[in-house]
Amino acid sequence: MAPCRPLAALSALMLFILGTAACSHPREPYKVPSPDPATQRSTPSGDIIGGDGRYGSSAWLGIPYAKPPVGELRWRAPQPAEPWSGVRQALIFGAPCPQYVSLFGGVEGKPGTQVGSEDCLTLNIWTPRFESGQLPTGAKRLPVMVWIHGGGNSIGTASFYEGGNLAASEGVVVVTVQYRLGPLGWLRNAALRAGAANDEERSGNFGTLDLVRSLGWVRDNISAFGGDPGNVTIFGESAGGTNVYSLLVAPQAKGLFHRAISESGGTYRTSPEEAENLADAAQPGQPQSSGEIVLLLLQRDGAADRSAAKAKLAAMSDAEVAAYLRGKAASELLAAYTPGSGGMIRMPLVFADGTVLPDGRLEERFASEDGWNRVPVMVGTNRDEFRLFLYPDPTRIRRVLWIIPRFVNERTYLATADARSRMWKATGADGPAAALRRSQPKVFVYRFDWDEEPTVLGADLSKMLGACHGFEIPFVFGHFNLGRAGRIIYDEKNLAGREALAKSMMSYWAAFAKNGDPGRGLDGTLPAWTAWDDSTATAPKYVLLATPKGGGIRMTNEIETPEKVVAAVDADPRLVTPAERCEVLRVLATGSRAFTKEQYALREECLPYPLDSLASR
Numbered sequence: 001m002a003p004c005r006p007l008a009a010l011s012a013l014m015l016f017i018l019g020t021a022a023c024s025h026p027r028e029p030y031k032v033p034s035p036d037p038a039t040q041r042s043t044p045s046g047d048i049i050g051g052d053g054r055y056g057s058s059a060w061l062g063i064p065y066a067k068p069p070v071g072e073l074r075w076r077a078p079q080p081a082e083p084w085s086g087v088r089q090a091l092i093f094g095a096p097c098p099q100y101v102s103l104f105g106g107v108e109g110k111p112g113t114q115v116g117s118e119d120c121l122t123l124n125i126w127t128p129r130f131e132s133g134q135l136p137t138g139a140k141r142l143p144v145m146v147w148i149h150g151g152g153n154s155i156g157t158a159s160f161y162e163g164g165n166l167a168a169s170e171g172v173v174v175v176t177v178q179y180r181l182g183p184l185g186w187l188r189n190a191a192l193r194a195g196a197a198n199d200e201e202r203s204g205n206f207g208t209l210d211l212v213r214s215l216g217w218v219r220d221n222i223s224a225f226g227g228d229p230g231n232v233t234i235f236g237e238s239a240g241g242t243n244v245y246s247l248l249v250a251p252q253a254k255g256l257f258h259r260a261i262s263e264s265g266g267t268y269r270t271s272p273e274e275a276e277n278l279a280d281a282a283q284p285g286q287p288q289s290s291g292e293i294v295l296l297l298l299q300r301d302g303a304a305d306r307s308a309a310k311a312k313l314a315a316m317s318d319a320e321v322a323a324y325l326r327g328k329a330a331s332e333l334l335a336a337y338t339p340g341s342g343g344m345i346r347m348p349l350v351f352a353d354g355t356v357l358p359d360g361r362l363e364e365r366f367a368s369e370d371g372w373n374r375v376p377v378m379v380g381t382n383r384d385e386f387r388l389f390l391y392p393d394p395t396r397i398r399r400v401l402w403i404i405p406r407f408v409n410e411r412t413y414l415a416t417a418d419a420r421s422r423m424w425k426a427t428g429a430d431g432p433a434a435a436l437r438r439s440q441p442k443v444f445v446y447r448f449d450w451d452e453e454p455t456v457l458g459a460d461l462s463k464m465l466g467a468c469h470g471f472e473i474p475f476v477f478g479h480f481n482l483g484r485a486g487r488i489i490y491d492e493k494n495l496a497g498r499e500a501l502a503k504s505m506m507s508y509w510a511a512f513a514k515n516g517d518p519g520r521g522l523d524g525t526l527p528a529w530t531a532w533d534d535s536t537a538t539a540p541k542y543v544l545l546a547t548p549k550g551g552g553i554r555m556t557n558e559i560e561t562p563e564k565v566v567a568a569v570d571a572d573p574r575l576v577t578p579a580e581r582c583e584v585l586r587v588l589a590t591g592s593r594a595f596t597k598e599q600y601a602l603r604e605e606c607l608p609y610p611l612d613s614l615a616s617r
Contacts, residue, residue, distance in 0.1 A: 032091050033059070038132055043224040045217075046084040051091050053126050055478075057164035060090035060125045060225070065217035066210065068119035069180060074326050075192050077201050078121060078213040093159035094122030097181045098330040102343025105151050106160030111343070114331050118184065123177040123214055126163035127225050141228035143513040146218060146257070147176045150238030150264075150470070152344035153207060154182040165478035169503075170510035170522060173227035175218060179210035179243075183333050186349045188275040189290040191321035200252065203353035204275065208246050215247075215256035233259040233513040237473055241265020241379075242350065245432070249365055249372045250356050259516050261378040261509065263476070264385060264469060266428045267362040268350065268593060275348035288347040293336050294321065297328065300336070341392065363435035376516035377436050378509075379429045380446035380542070384466035386420035391464055405459045414463070415574040416584050419565055423592045426560035433532050433542075434559075442516050443532045445542035448472040449550050450501060452494040461489070472545075475502040476509055497547035504553060505545060527553045562594035582606040 033051030039058045040049040053059030066078035073079065098116035101109035109115050127142070136142055147163070149156040163174030179185060185207030193202040200209060219229045234257045236244045241262035246269075247253040248260055270286070277285030278292060285291055295309040303309035313321070325333075337345045352359040358371075365371030390396045396413050397405045407413055429445055437443045450471065453461035465471070474480050475498065480490045490498065507521035508529060514522070518529040533539035540555035566588070575581040582605065589600035590611065600606060 035089055035091065038130070040087065041224040043221040044083070045081060045221055047087045048090050049087050050125075052129070053167075054162060054164035055168045056129055057126045057168040058129045059164065061159075062092050062094035062122045062124065063088075063090050064094070064121060065123050065177070065214045066121040069121065069184070069206070069210075070118045072326065074118065074184065075187060075201075075204075075206060076197070077206070077209050080213070081121075081217070093124065093157075094178060095120050096157035096159070097178055098184060098334055099151075099155045099181050100334065100339045100343040100345070102151075102155045105155035105343055106157050107155070112339075114334050116330075118180075118330050120178050121180070121210055121213075122158070123175055123217070124158055124163070125222075125225055126167040126174040127227070128168045128171060130226060136226040137223075141223065141231075142171055142173050142226050143510070144173045144175060144218060144222050144227040144229070144232045145509070145513050146215065146232060146234050147174065148179075148211060148234060148236030148240035148243050149176065150236065150240040151181070152342075153185060153239040153243070153349045154339075154345040154347070155343045156181070156239075161473070162477055162479040162481075166476070166506055166510070169478065170506050172510050172513055173222060173225055175214075175222070177211065177214040179207045179214070181207065182345050183290075183293070183337065183347065184330060185210070186275075186347075186351065187290050188272055188348070188351055188353070189294070189321070189325070190276065191318040191325070194318035195322050199355040203356040204272075204351050205246075205353060205356040208243065208250060208350070208356055209252070211243060211247060212250065212252045212256065215253060219256055230258065231514070232257045233261060235261035235263065235476075235509070236265070237263040237470060238265065241428070242268065245362060246350060246357055247373070248375075248377070249358055249362060251373075252356060254373045257373075257375065259376045259378075259513060261512065262380075262428075262432075263472060264381050264424070264428060265379070266424075267432055269352040269357055269362075270348040270350060271352055271359075275351050286348050288337055288345070290348070293333075294325070296336050297324075297332070363431060366432060366435040366440075367438040369439045372439075374440055376442035376444075376512070377433075377440060378444040378446070378512055378518065379433055379436075380448065380472075381421070381425045381429045382448040382467045382469060382472055384417060384421050384451065385424045385469045387417045387465050388468040388470065390417055391468075397464065404457045405464060407464075410463075411574040411576075412580050412583065415569075415572050415580075416587055417466075419569050419572075419584050420587050420591055422560050422565045422568070423562060423588055423594055426562050426565055427592060427594050429542075430559045430561070434534060437532045437534055441531060444512065444518055444529060445532050446529075447542060447544050448475070449544050449546040450475065450498065452497060452547065452549060453489050454491050454493060456488055472505070475505045475545075478502045478506050497549055501545065501547050501553075528555070529553075530555060562592075566595055578605045579609055582609040586611055 035049045036051045050060035064081040066081050095117040096107050097120040101111055101113050101115055107115050158176035158178045161176050167174040188204030196202040222229050234244050242265040244260050244262040245265055245267050273283040274286050276290045298309040298312050303312050339345050398408050433443050433445045449467050451462045451466040504526050508518040511522045512518045520526045520528050529543045532541050541557045541559055543555050569584050585600055588595040589597045
């Protein structure tokens with residue numbers, strides 16, 4: 001029997017909580033503002049006018065920073081946008097880049113369908129509201145904070161984030177940018193390299209190059225909005241945090257930013273062989289490598305099978321293959337990839353090409369003074385990152401009457417989430433921070449601990465979700481108005497604590513943007529957040545961000561390493577059988593490069609539980 005409509009709607013609302021709470025998106029219908037004469041600015045790109053933003057800000061939306069990457073410009077390095085004539089009205093967000101609809105991506109639509117336009121290289125700007133003649137100039141110009149959205153580099157949109165409160169209350173200029181996603185943003189293929197204009201285009205890292213181009217636009221234009229082009233902070237979450245790490249080592253980005261914040265990011269990159277080789281090559285590519293995708297497209301266009309597609313491809317020149325790929329609609333290209341349940345595509349991304357992104361471990365480059373774009377850095381993770389990804393899993397959380405979430409096994413749920421979240425901290429924050437600290441004294445690390453969600457329909461969301469992935473974003477932006485579903489997470493009982501913590505976090509982030517040091521916040525009244533100190537094991541390393549109920553904001557020193565995480569799994573009393581322990585190790589082996597599939601396979605106790613059989617449990 002299918003659930004009745006009210007129950008189905010409530011079930012969708014519970015899932016909707018995840019999508020809205022994890023990202024700072026207003027979710028109420030967007031109201032297009034009227035042009036405000038006080039917001040008219042003259043930039044090198046042309047004259048532009050914006051409107052009133054939220055929280056006493058001014059906003060300019062949907063500004064193009066590059067030519068549309070369509071036709072022959074698909075899979076090319078981004079080109080500067082053409083200047084416009086007249087006064088451009090910047091009142092509407094730009095279209096999202098092509099992607100599958102997802103609760104996590106901030107794009108409305110039926111799950112499994114595609115949305116977006118290739119003409120998507122736009123950015124949005126928020127500033128404090130300035131009356132005529134009050135625009136900051138010279139030394140009074142404001143710090144600039146450029147936000148890079150997350151979404152696995154295959155979903156997401158800049159319109160998902162509200163920059164008005166951070167800009168207006170902390171006296172900064174906030175910019176949110178869009179960049180090419182999925183196979184349009186990251187694709188390495190021999191045929192495309194053959195026609196590339198330079199080594200940058202040959203890299204396949206087109207999404208990374210988009211971000212570099214957006215920073216070039218900011219450098220050239222942001223003074224017109226009261227921003228200081230000599231004080232630019234890049235900050236991003238999840239894949240956006242990974243892209244921050246990428247920009248730290250990209251030579252093309254040198255000098256375009258002056259501080260960097262990576263929230264829940266990672267230092268992973270894909271090798272060129274993984275990115276483009278066939279799965280059965282001597283050096284095998286990933287299942288959705290560019291080579292495999294070309295064969296699949298040829299089969300969909302008439303090749304009888306994979307062997308026939310290989311023969312047809314062998315008869316084509318590089319120019320013919322490149323023309324074939326550029327002749328495909330974006331929807332056809334996306335349809336060749338199998339998205340996950342959240343809309344994200346598991347495909348090769350962020351390539352160690354040697355030109356845009358170096359090969360070798362990023363930690364080794366961070367430890368050297370000349371191996372990266374050396375600036376003050378802030379990095380961190382959330383205490384319960386991985387709970388967000390376990391919560392929608394029906395093998396982990398069952399639904400009573402299709403609605404009410406209940407643990408299938410609370411012990412293993414929490415043990416699995418703890419292990420994977422601690423590994424995320426080890427590889428995404430503590431490991432990079434220790435390396436960065438060897439060449440840069442200004443390295444600041446945090447762990448976000450807010451877990452004061454309510455109990456809903458008997459489901460304790462503070463346990464099921466806790467301080468999970470993405471939940472720090474509303475605190476950083478000071479924006480909790482996430483619509484009806486957001487009010488379930490952010491209720492009256494946790495209002496005072498979270499608003500105070502948000503104010504503190506906004507002040508720390510803005511102080512870092514202004515001074516390269518979060519210190520005691522902009523007004524000097526917060527607990528001191530000091531740099532990572534590796535002089536002794538007991539010296540303070542990072543700050544815990546929590547309300548007084550959670551122990552308050554304080555420095556601590558307990559760091560994570562991959563070895564410590566695996567040892568903790570071995571000793572975890574919540575895992576009472578070999579199968580349970582091996583299941584947690586499987587999650588580490590398939591979700592982190594720090595503990596590999598090969599290491600898992602060498603575990604004698606896990607021999608009866610190979611990866612494939614455990615994955616289907």
